Amino acid sequence: MTTILVVEDQSLVRDAIAMLLSLEEGFDVVGKCSNGQEAITYLEHHETPNVILSDIEMPQVTGLDVANHVASKAINTCVVLMTTFAKPGYIKRALSSGVKGFILKESDSDYLIDAIHKVISGEKVISPELAIMALDDKNPLSPKEMSALKLASDGLKTRAIAQQLFLSEGTVRNYLSEAISKLDATNRVDAARIAKQKGWL
Known part of the structure; x- marks a missing residue:
């Protein structure tokens, strides 16, 4: 059974x-x-x-x-x-x-x-x-970029994201900026929306 x-x-x-x-x-x-x-x-x-x-x-x-x-x-x-x-x-x-x-x-x-x-x-x-x-899907985001973007999509600010990921605020800003650039997004919210639509977050 x-x-x-x-x-x-x-x-x-x-x-x-x-x-x-x-x-x-x-x-x-x-x-x-x-x-x-x-x-x-x-x-x-x-x-x-x-x-x-x-x-x-x-x-x-x-x-x-x-x-x-x-x-x-x-x-x-x-x-x-x-x-x-x-x-x-x-x-x-x-x-x-x-x-x-x-x-x-x-x-x-x-x-x-x-x-x-x-x-x-x-x-x-x-x-x-x-x-x-x-097979056609290619996720350009690194694991750390995805982690930062996921927390940003949950409404966390840069400082809170940095604390959760044990990173400096500057590093977090770099990760979010890279994610926005790679996804051709207008801001972190737009980048998170695109990543969620793709199923990456």
């Missing part, structure tokens, strides 16, 4: 996916969570499911955050991420976090069920449209 945890912030979608999977012979939906934090809490208090099927974009804690948690704690489960937004940067970040599957929500139910069977058997599954986008 393949045990599955469904993580999705929209209750109707979450219930529909859980119902669909529970009808498949050999699948057992053992839990449903409305966000990534609930999923992390679930993993701390329950037997680890074989598969975590999670949306990416959720309030507070995202599906990518869940994948990073699973990887950092070496939890023995297969993470499959779903998205409505075909952002190429998501795919590279997901794969670097050990995600086993990455599918579009528009995929039909047979594709989803087949994808879960494949990841359980040790394969990786990426929707073809997403794979093509990922």
